[in-house]
Amino acid sequence: MAKIRESRWIGIVIAMLGILMMGYGICRGEVDVVLAKAVRICLECIGIG
C-alpha cells in the first residue's frame, strides 16, 4: 500500500480521471448551471435568504 502511495502513477491516473469527469460534465451542460448561479447575486451566500 505504501508503495502504491509512493508511486506518481496513482496521482497521474486520478488527475486523468478528473479531466475525463470535467469533460463529461461540460458535455452534459453542467457549466451553464455553474455560470447561471455565479452571475447572479447568491442571496443564500450573502445571508439574505
Add this chain to the structure above:
Amino acid sequence: MKINEWSRHGIQALWALLTNSYLAGFLQGKIYKGNLKKICVPGLNCYSCPGAVGACPIGAIQAVVGSWNFKMAYYVIGFLIFIGAMIGRVVCGFLCPFGLIQELLHKIPFPKKIRTFYGDILLRKLKYVIFAVFVILLPLFVVDIMGQGAPYFCKLICPAGMLEGGIPLVLMNQSLQSAVGWLYAWKGVLLMITIILSMIIYRPFCKYICPLGALYSVFNPISIFRYRVDDEKCVHCGKCAQTCQMQVNPVENANHPECIRCGRCKKACPVGAISCGMRNR
C-alpha cells in the same frame, strides 16, 4: 528552494487579487457577470464577492447537485479531483483567499494562542461530515416543489460569503439592506466567531470546517506534487514538527492529509532533509 513566510503571503495576496480583479464591482456594489465565471477557482472564494471573476467550487457543487436536472457535479468534482491529484493542499497554503485572511488575523497579538487542545484531532473530522451533509446530501435530498435544493453550506455555515459578499454588497445596495433578517445576523455571528478564533487558533476554519480542505486532504498522500523526508539526512531534532502550525509531524508522514504544504517545515529543517516537488527523487 526555501520559501519565506511573507513571500508566501505575497503569492496568496497576488492570487486573491487576480481572482478578485473585477474592481469596478467594489465601487458599484455589483458582481461580475462575464463568461469567466464558468471556470471554478481552486480555493474558497465566494462568487458573490463583487470582485470575483471565477466560480467558488463549493458553491458550484451545490448549484449542480441541487439543480432539478443534474444530480451529480461531474464538472466541478472532476476539476477538484484534477487539482487535488496534481498538487493536493498546496491550494490551501497558497491559493485560498480565505486562508490568507485567517493567517493574517492569526498574526494579531492575543493574550493566549492555542496550538492544540483536547479533542483537536477528533474535531478535524468535522469538515468531512460538513462536506457530506451540507455540500452533497442536503442540496441533493432537501428540495423544493421544483426539485431544487438550496446551497446549505453557503446559506448556513460559510463565513467567507458573508465577509466577501454579504458585507460589501449590503453596504452598497439599499434594496439588499431592506431584506436583511435573521440569516444575515446568524452569518454575522459566525463570521465574528471565525475572526476571533483565527486570532487564537491558526486557520480554525480550514482545520475544522472547510469542505474544500476536506476534499483536497484526501489527495495529499497520492498527489503528484509531494513532500519527502530524506531519512539519511534527518537528525530527528523535531524542529519541523514544532514549527508546523497544522500540528503535522513530517518525519512520520510528509504528506499527511492535514498538511497545507506551506513549507514552514522545509525552512525549519537545519540539515535540508525535507524536499518537495513533482519528481520521484
